[in-house]
Amino acid sequence: MDLILKIMNLSKVFGGLMALREVSLQVEAGKIVGIIGPNGAGKTTLFNCLTSLYSATKGQIFLGEQPLLPEISGTKVKLIQQCALLFFLISLAWLPLSWSFFLPHTFYKLELTLLGIFLLGIRLLVARKLRRFQIWAWGVMFVLLGGDGCLAVWWLTHPSKLGHLAGTGIPLAYFAIPWSVFVTPFSVFLIRQLLVRKVRQLYGFRMGPDAITRAGVARTFQNIRLFLNLSVLDNVKIGSHAHLRSGLFSTLLRTRLQRKEEGLIEAEAMEQLRFVGLQHRVFDLAGSLAYGEQRRLEIARALATKPNLLLLDEPAAGMNPQESSRLIQLIGEIRKRGVTVLIIEHDMKVMMNLADYIYALDHGVLIAQGTPDEIRENPRVIEAYLGRGAAHA
């Protein structure tokens, strides 16, 4: 048994509402797995957590062997982030003070402006990736301790002249003494905390939605999200974004690599469009397509990211029987390509035809799991859909 996705005890809380409560599920490679449940059961929330559009409050997700979410809870992550921010604010507030001490004439509004931009930059860097954050953290720590060191040496050599804050009569010692007594040890401690291995892993594995896509998970949306003002072909080409390497300079110089890539993805995109049966509408605007065609285009775009795992969010919603039977056929063909499919669907006919295994959610709780036949007979599922009376009838 080869697991492609394993979710363990995933919870998601919005304010006071528990949208997902300790949900665990497993998806085997090459299978089609369904998720059913009444409206508001948390199915789409589950998908959003999987693709990192939401960050889960608790729990773990494994994509194959790779963990996507850390063991540490969301609140803890937030706490660490806030501590880091606080630390940077304190340490940077120190910088202009020490500048004003050493170079009184340059302490001026331009520098303050630069500092403001710098502060915002730091805030940005704190939130995302650890590796970049680490570089900054070490850098700031060196600047900080270096500044303190210089100050200490200066004080030792000029014991009679304790400086004043430029422009005011406030002795610098008012700031410097509490700083060296309290903030420096505190900041050193914090930085050490931030750089320990556990936190590094924590940040290292927190991937954004784009990184998740690059890791091989593609999805479609319940309310179709296409690039409506672009052509059908461009929509699919954007899907293969992550597999291209050409950047700014190869584009401007139109290098051989870039031309080769463009030709290649054009052929690939045509391939995908033929696969979903849209080859006759390649150059039309995506917004001009019929509803069913838009659904299929979204699938083509998701396939263009070359996923191992495809998440389909109510693909048959609003389709007529003819269209949905075509869709069933299409999803079967996707499976034959070796893509595992995880599918949310209300249409039980579609589900019973397609799914190898079904999970049922209600109010964020996993209420049943099993093969389609087992699910059909399950009293709790019937109750969730039709109310209490129906299960006993």
Add this chain to the structure above:
Amino acid sequence: MIKSPGAGITHRSMFLGLLFLALLLPWLPMGGFTNYVLRIITTAVLYMILALGLNIVPGFTGLLDLGYVGFYGIGAYTAGLLAIHYDLSFWIIIPLAALNGALWGILLGAPTLRLTGDYFAIVTFGFSELVVLVLRNELWLTRGPMGLPGISPPSLFGHNLVHDWEFFYLALFLLMIILLVVTRLENSRLGRAWFAIREDEIAAQCCGINLIRYKVMAFAISASIGGLGGAFYAKWFKFIHPDMFKFWESILVLCLIVFGGMGSISGTMLGALLLIPLSEILRMVLPQSLFNARYLIYGLVLVLMMRFRPMGLIPFERAQADKALRARRRLAAQEKEE
């Protein structure tokens, strides 16, 4: 299928025809008005460059940028100061000014592009005001309100450019470069990523596009084109002053884009080509007492545009359909060959 204008003529031949006309312009008989017309057209070309640069941010990426003139000013002062203090050649100054613009674009964009919509617009607005304040107050660097006079003219093979037609050709040359850059970007992985971000950020992320990275790139490229435009302006006008880079300029360039059609390259250029001379013609036609009323007429044109062509003269959608048409024709030609 949307019918496109000029579907009968191919794009390339239309472009070459227009370019030929433009190159001919200085030599047409205009009875004493030649230099005046040339100056107006050169201004229009300069604004075409600026509009193409700005277009990358609101047009391609869908972020409202109200601080474009900041980069224009940075480019102009970079060029002016480099020319005065170091006497560098125009051809070295141009890339340096563009680089400096890009640098500030990244410095401003990297931290603030996390903000969405209106908040981002406010930040960019603040930035442009900040640039003007610094230009005005940092006397040691910019001479403040006295401005920077005596910037040397650009030279080519040891010959200083002085005539209006020379500057016109120079502007046209820069425009061609920018046009090449912008069209290449539009039809590349980068351009598609920008369009995707504009259309739907969440879907773009789920296609593997790193939002911040591509937004900062768009901002930096746009800023560098603004810097380049500023450098040309400084070298052309030979005098720059902080008041030349006020907020109004940002709005003007934004108007050009909106008028021409956000996101469409040909629309953007058409917008600049129509609106900039319009303001000059109004300046000439109106009597002295109604001189400032030209902005009213300007506003009226925009209002009429909103009423009759709300998506601009050449809307983006149409530009896309045009592109699709060309792609289809190319494909048909290929099949015929086979």
